[in-house]
Amino acid sequence: MAIAGGFLGGILAQRFRIMHAMMIGAILACATNLLFVVLTYNPGSLPIMYMAVIFDNLAAGLASAVFIAFLSALTSIRFTAVQYAIFPH
DSSP: OHHHHHHHHHHHHHHSOHHHHHHHHHHHHHHHHHHHHHHHHSTTOHHHHHHHHHHHHHHHHHHHHHHHHHHHHHSOSTTHHHHHHHSOO
16 A cells, blocks of 8 residues: 555645645644554454554555655756765655
8 A cells, every 4th residue: 555655645746736745645644643543442443453554554655755756856867866865864
């Protein structure tokens, strides 16, 4: 599902401004934590666990793809490798 989230993040990065897409990714990544809270109130529920893990992976892939698009927008074509190497992690 992370790969599907990456594709979805790429589509969002093309359709919206990059900061709006990053905000959507951040909100979705934070919101998926609430699914794990729901899971704690339903211990042993496999469907809820599957849903929480699937949506968490989807949101993480989306947020990562949008973040890579953001970093790509910051780099110069001539110095891309060097600029990616010196970005703080």
